[in-house]
Amino acid sequence: MKANKLNRRRFLQVSGMAGAMLAVGFDSLAFGSDKSTLKMIMPEDLINGIQINPYVTISESGEVTIMAHVPELGQGIFQGIPAIIAEELGVTMEQVTIVKASASRKYGRQSIGGSRSVRSMFMPMRQLGAATREVLVQAAAKQWGVDASNCEVKEGVVYKKGSKDALPYGDLVASAAKLELPKKPTLKNKADFNIIGKATHRPDLVGKVNGSADYGIDAQTEGLLYATIERCPTLQGTVTSYDADAAKSVKGVIEVMEVTRTVYGKKNTGIAVVAETYYAATEGRKKLSAEWDNAEFSQISTESINTDMAQLAQEKGLEHFEKGDFEASKGQRGASSDIKVKTSHYRLPHVAHSCMEPMNATVHVREDNTVEVWAPSQSPQVQRQFARQLGIPDNQAEEKIKVHLPFLGGGFGRRSMNDSLEECFQISKALRKPVKLIWSREDDTTQGPFRQTSFHRMTMSFNSDNRIGLQHKVVSPAITTQSRPSNGRVPFEVMEAINTHYDFDDISVRYSEYKNQIPIHWWRSVFGSTNAFPHESFIDEMAFELKVDPLQFRKTKLKSEPRFIKVLEKLEEQSNWNEKLGENEGKGVAIVESFGSIVAHAVFLKRENGKVSMPKVVSVVDCGIYVNPDQVIAQTEGNIIYGLTAALKDAITFKNGAAQEANFDTYRMLRMNEAPRDIQVHLMENNEAPGGVGEPGLPPIAPALANAVFDLSGKRMRILPFDLQKI
Amino acid sequence: MASYKLNINSKEYTIEAEPQTPLLWAIRDEVGLTGTKYGCGIAQCGACTVHLNGNPVRSCSLPVSAIVGQSITTIEGLSEDNSHPVQKAWLDVQAPQCGYCQSGQIMSASALLEKNPSPSDEDIDQAMSGNVCRCGTYHRIRKAIHLASKEISNESK
């Protein structure tokens, strides 16, 4: 068999809920009816049936197709949103085929982040499913000449109550599609849910065990070129020289050109090498000998950042939350003899997102100004942005620019920035050829934007009259004010996961912004990942000072918060918290509310033959009503590993303005042999509104771990990361 | 540029490539089998794992000229219909999240079970620690390997 670049076909994957993955082969380019314009075929074009609304299509033979309209990055939303629609529509998941949508404003907002998808779409998608059901019922009622209230729905069939008359959705869709969707449809009662709340298998996983799932990096199209980009080690330096001819002398290299990407208002320059194969592009890149002017950034180092942040921690900072009078409770500098004051400093470093699928993009800007994009993005609606650069009016953007939503090999917030798409668009626009840009792992690790670093000054005070005070002073850069002044206000994102529900007499939470040129960006749980570690570790320090068990201390001090109490009680029971551990064992607990959910972890450690291991983590999650319990568990397991990696593996450190860690040999990931063998996740059952799931499991893991280290060794870990073997 | 004959999933492919081209890119871009993934390019993450004569190797770090005449299996060649015990176990425990690392994980696990049908937890640690999963599915992968191991031993009974 001869491998032929031109006969590669792209596959649209249509996955049935039963798990069968059927692949429909098609060429992305087909000639339109006048044979002169190229028509791009998108998934929507291949759906069989009559569309009732942008999400739901039903064929006359009864096949139900529901669009997965937001990107799937591992969180299970490919199935999650269609499941919510299917529930109210009154069909089983076996009757539904889920199809990945392309980007279009008809779906509303398609971006994902902030553990927001189910939280924000739960009600709208239920309403949409219910409204669709109601027009189908209306169509049946009309046919029978009865009132809609005399009809009921079961598994895609409308029944006339008290008779044998039945009409399947397929027979009703033509007339139902002509009816207007009701604005206020009747929703099901939670007790009648057949899909929501049940563990269902994810249909997208079939393609993820046989290699057929299409990620952005897998995009294939005829005549595809490959690009890699040489980048400035200090991110924002300017290029002074490079040898394009040397790069072009590599066989297969076609073009060398400067491109820019926008990172929070700054234009970072890179030199793209475009070639017939990715290997040729990388070989050409090696020959560029690029020189950069880094003068402006050469002073930046991790040491100087740490010193500056520690200094800022001494300042008063901006007020975020005040209860009682912390300064008074502390006394003037703790001089009064019956006051005990203790201060600890905590620090967390910059870290990288390190999605397993490195940043990439594929774009084809054609001669006729039509564009096809494969957007491995958490925010894929890029049509207008690209249209403006091609002089296409907004109202033609969607017709001329088609955007595929591939599966994402991780996102963690990183893919909410479309810098790789921006770069790839520039290259393809210049060449008018399809181009796939792949960032090397080294680019992905060193180029940011990163998770913020932060410094925390924690102070507790106890009086002889049992007055307890806590102050948490946060110093960190902020995401939303990187390219503008903060105007003396606390940026909205920086206080996530600081628990002011603790029933202390005096609480003070304050913030000082630390500004420098290192770009930072949303990273799984964002400030939850940096605030919870000092906060929940320090709660442990307080419990220790007061000689109380750390879990019981939390229970007493959160007694006015029933959801917290229930989570703690469940954790106490499920982890056998009160059982005495062996001498070489340790346990730690932490509880954090973030993104609308409450999660507590108990971490267990063991020292054996001089080696410390983490045999067990027990978790309790209260995320209100959930769609698929197995995915809540999976996300929590993932959060535990992602958080442990940040706590125990490597930091991104800076020297002369450049990140020092580049690939997985120096920026290491937690691996199978280090991961806890036993992870137990328990879910709370209640009727609270759905909370986030993709992030809330992360913030409590680092403090629970550090608290376990203290229990095991008496050592208080206040700087991340630390080496578990050196405690 | 030279011409190479590659035996992948029991089919022969002829490709044109520079001798030092990593096997990974030949498989993905010349042959068009994109299930094998790029994660690091330096044999540190295992996303690119394929079988070379039955052994798990990192295709990102093998030049295409070095493997001529040997037999390669990629994730696409593991089974026709997702029926390999490892694939079945993976679906049973719903192991993948984003799924990007999973081709490599499955190739490492299937090679392990081929040699050692009933691996201990320590054997699993040893065989699987070269495969990074950023989504943190290690716990389920371990469960899936034990499950597949059970199925394999039931089959051979």
Ligand code: FES
């Ligand atoms: S890509 Fe080969 S080991 Fe990472």
Ligand code: FES
């Ligand atoms: S499933 Fe996403 S990296 Fe493993």
